[in-house]
Amino acid sequence: MNTDVGLSARLDRISTDGRYLIVPMDHGITLGPVTGLVDIESTIDGITRGGADAVLTHKGTAPRVHPNKNGKGYIVHVNGSTDIGPDENDKRLTGSVEDALRVGADAVSFHINVGSDYEPDQMTQLADLCSRAADFSVPVLAMSYARGPGIDEQDPEALAHAVRLAEEVGADVVKTAYSGDAESFGRVVEATRLPVVIAGGSRGTDRETVEMVRGTMDAGAAGVSMGRSIFQHENPEAITRAVSAVIHDDADVDTALERAGLGIEA
């Protein structure tokens, strides 16, 4: 049992009954002001009305988050890189636990590319972040990807290694890529006692998005930290509603799409 009341209270602010529907919008550093992030205010309003438990941004956008998040949770991401810089895998620190607390966050998150040239530095930084966050009972979401030369980013064994690393250094929740099917992702989930959530990757059809979420939950995962599939949707509130139906109400794919008013043929 978790006896850290502060940690439990903050985890409850970014989840519902242990299930997580987080929408990360840290891509403004990675990709720039892409669709859905220019008017981030209305995107955040829509996805939090649609059932997101928490949104995630870098600290600088905090003033645009709070007035629009409808009382939901807030996570501050503390490292980044751009897709036009020398190496996107080389994420550098952009903030601290103290920065996150100053701007009203309930949790912090950090991206590590396990298998990249930058893994040693990122692992040390993540371990230090976990120690500092523990001083304040602040949860750490580790975005632990298998990325680097010669690495298959969806290989279940590599993903299992990545999620286990996150537990070993002290994270509270771990996000990784989906391996593509529920059976293989079950092996990733079994590799750690942490709640596991998936990234969505680049946007697919509505059905592909919801099927991925269904497979993730069938594998025993705790939810999603899904960005582009949600915030680049023409109706972020509707797609969030569909994803929420699977995560929070255990809906099947057709029911989730219908309940959200999205075509089941999509």
Ligand SMILES: CC(=O)[C@@H](O)[C@H](O)C[C@H](N)C(=O)O
């Ligand atoms: C844009 C991507 O490929 C994403 O998977 C990012 O790497 C996710 C990440 N947190 C980021 O935006 O840096």
Ligand SMILES: O=CC(=O)COP(=O)(O)O
């Ligand atoms: O921070 C980024 C993520 O957590 C994943 O974003 P995606 O757009 O769903 O891959």
